[in-house]
Amino acid sequence: ALERDVPRDQRPRYLRAGCRVVDVRLHGDRVWLTYFDRQGEVRFLLARYVVMANSKHVAKYMIHDLERLDWDKFNAMHQLHxxxxxxxxxxxxxxxxxxxxxxxxxxxxxxxxxxxxxxxxxxxxxxxxxxxxxxxxxxxxxxxxxxxxxxxxxxxxxxxxxxxxxxxxxxxxxxxxxxxxxxxxxxxxxxxxxRWGHAMPLSQIGMIANGVCDHLRRPFQDRVFFVNQDNWLLPAVENSLLDARTVAEEIANRLG
Ligand SMILES: Cc1cc2nc3c(=O)[nH]c(=O)nc-3n(C[C@H](O)[C@H](O)[C@H](O)COP(=O)(O)OP(=O)(O)OC[C@H]3O[C@@H](n4cnc5c(N)ncnc54)[C@H](O)[C@@H]3O)c2cc1C
Known part of the structure; x- marks a missing residue:
């Protein structure tokens, strides 16, 4: 049903609904993903680029060694409530x-x-x-x-x-x-x-000016991108979609 209104050549042919990603880690020039499929089986996937579209209070625990590899990003994610x-x-x-x-x-x-x-x-x-x-x-x-x-x-x-x-x-x-x-x-x-229905990012004064949002939005190690309403601490679908478009274009350009 999701695909019905999407032009045929833009349909998400590889969408795997009902899967829960638990680990994202760098692996050479690729990114290694571990996830549970909808039957609860553990599966792996090697990707050139990853877009993490979930909220960052979960994402920060999924990226292996984030604290050591990118402390500024880890710290920005921790400032987000x-x-x-x-x-x-x-x-x-x-x-x-x-x-x-x-x-x-x-x-x-x-x-x-x-x-x-x-x-x-x-x-x-x-x-x-x-x-x-x-x-x-x-x-x-x-x-x-x-x-x-x-x-x-x-x-x-x-x-x-x-x-x-x-x-x-x-x-x-x-x-x-x-x-x-x-x-x-x-x-x-x-x-x-x-129970874990839908967390809402809480905006705070100064988070754009002090650079926290820049750290939230920028990619990790040039391979893992971030698209979510909390990129701007703003719970609105418009900024999620804008960032999704920007990141999709960026990755499409890199893939050539
Ligand atoms: C009560 C409430 C009312 C709102 N009303 C409006 C409104 O009227 N208008 C508006 O524009 N916005 C509203 N919002 C904000 C709304 O949340 C966003 O507009 C929109 O949902 C943001 O989309 P998103 O893709 O950024 O994040 P989400 O919709 O939160 O999508 C994140 C997705 O990541 C998935 N996910 C999380 N962890 C994992 C994992 N480990 N593996 C795989 N998948 C995972 C989640 O299941 C979820 O589907 C409201 C929010 C709340 C809480």
Whole structure:
């Protein structure tokens, strides 16, 4: 489905979806990748160039010996802070009539306004219409974003039966949200909840001027390139796409 709207000669013929890369290391004039395929088998791949399109708070642990080989880059990656999000996709067997893209669930004056408030009373904040582009006739998807913007938030995803705790806290919120879009509970086919849903880079003043973004964006050892919203600490699809185009052109030129 991803390929449908892409010109035939630009389709990603070699896309391997569902694979998780765990190690990226230099190997002569190539880059050696280790990944788990979708069956969980360990696989290797030797590449001329690599584009790391994932967030840098993960990438910095994947690149072998990064700290020694490129301390400035490693240090820049460490200065980057991200906010954790739980993401839930609610699959519906009914069309959602209400036309919206993102409903910001500010509700009332109890909306948490500080990290401390969120720690006491975190909740789903964005309800996005996951079917927005396709508009299927008899189905719908609601994508729910649940921010965890306090310093120790990631621990709540790891300890004290986190899966069950978050699922139980999600249930009443989901009832409420279904009411907003006027969809009955019986239309819910499945809820897919992702603990490590979608981290958001947090911008800080001065990170462009002090050169941190330059170190984040530039390639590692001229072979490993970086494309992600956190290249600029800016959570927007536009800068991700611009950097993707720049890097694609750069690599195409080198490959000749
Ligand atoms: C709540 C929320 C709301 C947002 N709303 C908007 C909005 O309205 N408009 C907007 O422009 N932007 C929005 N953003 C920002 C949005 O995240 C970006 O626009 C877009 O997703 C950035 O794309 P990306 O390719 O840079 O990163 P991502 O979409 O994060 O892609 C990174 C990919 O890397 C994969 N990955 C990670 N580790 C590995 C690994 N080891 N091996 C293989 N793959 C791996 C991940 O699975 C993921 O698919 C929002 C973000 C959040 C959190």
């Amino acid at each position: 991200t906010g954790a999000y739980v993401v839930a996709n609610v699959l519906l067997d009914r069309r959602v009539q209400r036309d919206f893209y993102d409903a910001f669930l500010i509700e009332d004056e109890t909306f948490p306004m500080t990290p401390g408030d969120f720690e006491l009373n975190s909740r789903v904040v964005d309800m996005v219409s996951g079917h927005y582009a396709a508009r299927p006739r008899s189905r719908g998807v609601l994508t729910l974003y649940w921010p965890l913007p306090w310093p120790s938030a990631r621990f709540t995803l790891l300890i004290n039966q986190p899966w069950q705790t978050y699922a139980q806290r999600l249930a009443p919120q989901l009832h409420h949200m279904l009411g907003i879009v006027d969809v009955p509970l019986s239309a819910v086919r499945q809820v897919r909840m992702t």
